[in-house]
Amino acid sequence: MQFDEAGYVQEFLRKAGRGQSLPDDLLTRYAITLPASDAEIGAQLKAVRACWTKHYGGSNFAAKAAKLCRAEDERLRQQYDSAMEKASWWQLRRDEQSAAAQESIGVLAAELRRAYGELGVVTAARAGSLAESLGLAQQDAIEAVGQAGLTLVAAADLPQVSPIATFSALQRDMAECAASSVPELVHPASGPFRLLDRYECVGDPQKRLDVLAVEAQIATAERRGNSATDTARRSALQALRTALRDGVDLREVALFHLMKAAEQRARQSAALTAESLERAGLERHDAVALAVMLFDQAQVGQAAGLDQIRKLIRTGGLGEASQIAASLPADSSVRPEAVRLVDEARQRLMTLLAAATEAKAVPDEAEAARLLREAALISAEDAAQALAAVPLPPPANLRAICDGMQVKLYWQAATGHDGDTRYEVYRSEQRTPAAPGDGSVVYRGAEQSCADAHAPVARELHYCVFAVGSGRQSSRPAPAVVTLVPPVTQLQAEAGPAEVTVHWSAHPDVHAVLVTSVAGGRPPVAVPTQGGTGRLTGLAEGETQDIEVVAVYRAPGGAELRSAVAQISATPRSEARPIPRLRAKPVGTGGAVRLLVSWIPVDKSDVRIMRSDAPPRWPFGTWVSHDDMTACGQEVTGRRFTERGEERLEAEVPAGVHHLVAFSIGGTGIVRGHAVAVGITEPVRQLAVTLFASHATVSWEWPDTAQLAEVTWKAGDDADCFVISRAEYRSGGGARVPLGGSPVTIEVRAVVVADGTNFTSPPAVEVTGVTARPEISYAVARSLGMGPLGGRPTGLTFQSAQGCHGVRIQFVARPGPVMPTTSDGTFVLAEKELSLAPGGTAQWPVDASRVKLKRPYWVRCFVVGGEARLLDPPISTLKAS
Amino acid sequence: MAQTVCPFCFRRINSSRLWFQCLGQGNVECTKEVDEARVRLTGSKAETFPTFPMPSDRSENRLSSGPASAPCPKCGYKARRRACPECHTALPNELTGSTNAMIGLVGARGSGKTVLMTVAVKELRRNVGRRFGASIQLIADNPDGFTSRSAYQDGREASLYDRGNLPPQTELLAARDGHATPVVLRWQQEKARLFGGNAPDSTLMSFVDTAGEDLGDQDTAFTLKYLAVCDALMITLDPFALPGARARLNLPSAAILVGEDTPLDVVSHITEVLKVEHEVRRRRRIKIPIAVVFTKIDAFYSGLDRGNPIMSTAGLMPAYNNGDGAAVHEHMLALLHEWGASDIDAHMRLNYDDYRYFGVSALGAEPDYVGGMVAPGGVQPHRVEDPLLWLLSKTKTVPVA
Helix, strand or coil, rough: CCCCCHHHHHHHHHHHHCCCEEEEEEEHCCCCCCCCCCCHHHHHHHHHHHHHHHHHCCCCCHHHHHHHHHHHHHHHHHHHHHHCHHHHHHHHHHHHHHHHHHHHHHHHHHHHHHHHHCCEEHHHHHHHHHHHCCCCCHHHHHHHHHHHEEEECCCCCCCCCCCCHHHHHHHHHHHHHHCCCCCHHCCCCCEEEEECCEECCCCCCCCCCHHHHHHHHHHHHCCCCCCCHHHHHHHHHHHHHHHHHCCCCCHHHHHHHHHHHHHHHCCHHHHHHHHHHCCCCCCCHHHHHHHHHHHHHHHEEEEEEHHHHHHHHHEEHHHHHHHHHHHHHHHHHHHHHHHHHHHHHHHHHHHHHHHHHHHHHHCCCCHHHHHHHHCCCEEEEHHHHHHCCCCCCCEEEEEEEEECCCCEEEEECCCCCCCEEEEEEEEEECCCCCCCCCCCEEEEEECCEEECCCCCCCCCEEEEEEEEECCCCCCEEEEEEEECCCCCEEEEECCCCCEEEEEEECCCCEEEEEEEEECCCCCCCCEEEEECEEEEECCCCCEEEEEEEEEEECCCCEEEEEEEEEEEEEEECCCCCCCCCCEEEEECCCCCEEEEECCCCCCCCCCEEECCCCCCCCCCCCCCCCCHHCCCECEEEEEEECCCEEEEEEHHHHHHHEEEEEEEEECEEEEEEEEEEEEEECCCCEEEEEEEECCCEEEECCCCCCCCCEEEEEEECEEEEEEHHHHHHHHCCCEEEEEECCEEEEEEEEEEEEEECCEECCCCCEEECCCCCCEEEEEEEEEEEECCCCCCCEEHHHHHHEEEEEEEEEEEEEEECCCCCCCCCCEEEEEEEEEECCCCCEEEECCCCCCCCCCEEEEEEEEECCCEEEEECHHHEEECC | CCCEECCCCCCCECCCCCECCCCCCCCCCCCEEEEEHHHHCCCCCCECCCEEEHHHHEEEEEEECCCCEEEEECCCEECEEECCCCCEEEECCCCCCCEEEEEEEEEEECCCHHHHHHHHHHHHHHHHHHHHEEEEEECCHHHHCCCHHHHHHHHHHHHHHCCEECCCCCCCCHHCCCCCCEEEEEEEEEEEECCCCCCEEEEEECCCCCHHHHHHHHCHHHHHHHHHHHEEEEEEEEEHHCHHCCCCCCCCCCHCCCCCCCCHHHHHHHHHHHHHHHHCCCCEEECCCCEEECCCHHHHHHHHCCCHHHHHCCCCCCCCHHHHHHHHHHHHHHHHCCCCHHHHHHHHHHCCCEEEEEECCCCCCCEEECCCCCCCCCCCEEECCCCHHHHHCCCCCCCCC
């Protein structure tokens, strides 16, 4: 007994996993084949359990079955423990199983006898499915069929659909000409025939259902009269001829015809079906076999019909479900359930339709539509019919706004509006439009806004928006009322040396335009107008005129309506002179870099400073239009003030190089003045100074706009300034500043070059904490290096360029290979106070004989008092090794 | 027979018997293909034209360095480009009949090797070349595993210098198909001729960035091969890994990338490998010069006296300043003792004949370890070229002052 895991999983686990519980057959579950020894049983149980453990972790059918097997196995082990590993236990199980199977076979035989005993035959498929439902094998089914005294017939291949497209017409014609079957039509009065395996006329086996036979019958029929029966017969035969020419087997047509004729009876009784088939000419054996097959099909179809009813009720097909339920035979076991399902669904549908009608009456079209969508899930047909009677909800939040000479309307889609929803906007002067088409059309489309450019002025305008959609009634109106009183447009002012002229454009229906001017705190003055122009004369140069323009309209009743005020200011100016010199520089204010522009005014013209990335394209003194001026860059705006006779403008501008140009706006036009370039850069950030022996490395974060930096340092009397490029900075790893004895103040400015001029940012400043310490160099004199005591230090020589005073110095020795870094833990060979004149030298004798020094050892000087920095001699003179 | 080492596959090769590589300009179409030998020995999958040996009749003359050209067996093109007979990587012509200096770079992971190598290579090409009147150029077509020299410059140098990005941790060799691609530099300089006058002379330097952990696995064939052929070695040690040094600093946790025992472990591993590969007998020390480089020394600037040689620079003379180097060595040794790491010095003293300590800083200021960014002031290298110059002075490439 070998455990075939793959076969076990395929044949048992996967199949068992599809069911809700495990089959009772323990021997199959444990893959036990008897006879077997105890050892073989034990090994098999171990292998099967390992297989369950291996597969129970998944989520497939095999895993599901493996889980059930493990649970059942646990229960069995608790009950039977090690007995399960004995062959005797399994023989007992097999005997129990056999007894149970015999009992089930008896039950099955009785059932088969009851259902099929009258006819004496049963199909193998039917017997098999009944056996399976009782947990029996196919072999058991055959045994039960034998016990019931039935004959097992193999299922024939029955056509499920009509073999020809014109079957309905053929069926009608055959009924009219009283042909009970196709063989009867083709071979009239030829007696019983067989059809299940092949067509065979029992009385004359030579007969065929072929084109010759059909042609012969057609010829015979054509010789007959033109009665309705003859015509129907010819028509039926011609249909068969067409089918034959199309390659259709007339046996299938004949079989399908018999099946359709017996269909109704097959739902009720196999015996009645057999009898009707036999009457139609089918030989007894075939008639019984076909009747049993049709009866089985009907039983299955009825169960399927209930499922279909449930599905149809869920998907809006209540009508069809109702028809299916009605078509079920009165004695069908599923009919009551089918009728109940249909009735319940119809009741729910009625409730929803009633609620939708109530919502429509509120009116709450959106709620009604929602209820009908729910109803459509039960009966799409009823819901669609009801929905067609529910109007669309009106658009939401309609707003009408006067904008210049037109009215603009805005709205939002309501719940239930979709991509197919369109909107229609109507205007009426007397009342609110009640329905689409009532009033003047303003807009039709899918957008949610529109503009009425032809709106009449000075009267109440009633606007309504309707939602319309295919298959739905249009919505109630969404109304809005507005009165259009448009102000003048395109208001412009031209200033001369002593006059100002204003121009405007007014609505064609304007009654009058009123223009007033205010200047210098004096009362308003009416300005004489003509057409679209008003003119003020005799004005003082430089005095700004604030001009207001109002459009006046007459309402249909004669009332006067005034528009909103349009305002403009203008200052009379003489001919402008160009600014001869413009200056610009960056200034640091509060940590930020700003631009300071200054110029000396030459007249009373309005001076504007424009900036751009490139120099202006016109030469100095060129007269330009207002559009040219604005197109040449951005105006520099900021704090404007006068200082020392100069006009100054302090503004924030982005970092970079800017070309500035002054424009003077006078009474006769705009003239270009002096232009200048300026560079603005952010200061350097994160300035850091690292001190090394003789220099400091200065580093910083560069602003994006600067490629150069100016480094200035000052130490005592020494100072320097240099410019370093980014490349030099990167190459040198920062900027280097020399260190002396004094604290160093370091300033770094970012530099940007514009028109050959360096512009710097505010400085970043750092002061180093270097204290002034004079440097003293020293040298160690040694005795001759002979023997272990040779090479001992004998004297020191000190030298200082800056000189020193009162510096206390220790000369120490330390045994070992490591250089002393302090005088701690060393032998002091000499200690003295040292004073040197600038450039002076001093010599100290050293007696090292009192200290026992064994190589390797080090000697070194340290400052222990006073301020000085000792410069070590070469290592070779300090280390004895 | 001039024995040298291929700077790409580290095989010992006869520089008089180099192979030729076609340029695909013959009369018949010659196609580029991935060279299996190159893939196997260097990991490079770059496509090249055929590589072939010199004609057998000419190669037998052992006294000459062979012909200057040879016809491609596929297209007939008279190829002049030379290639390694082992890995088939194209070699500079200077290698023909000459020797080159193999300088190794090893150290623990996180000790700053990649940054040091990037900055040192840049310093050599930019400042050291000017100082020595030498032309120093990158010559490999895929330095450090990049697809081209420009890709290396963008991915390593521009990334560090222009964009301020610290390089990511170097992958272990296992993640690089067991190979590390070297950065090969050519040092070209005029040298005095024996009988008067000057002539251009070239030396090749090959640096390999090897993650320190690769040394822990002594079976790594590449590491063994690489260390076996090194003429000189730079060992980078991270002082942040020394508890005594770290105690003097206030470091963020992100800055500590190396374990406490790692420096001595790394040095011990290297010693073991070198002893085996260089066949050092018992009671003998390793002969090749070793530069023990303590990186990130900028973190200690504030604690060092301005007069300390570590805080000065060696000057701009076109020679290695031996006195300055000796002073730095002694001061670094003193620092090692102050940091409680005298065991490293004991190990070096007992196992090496020729070694020197260096204190360098590739970045010059503490980077943003968490953000992986260089300090705002940019890269400010300090003494990064010193170890290389000392090692080059040992191979006679640069003079000693």
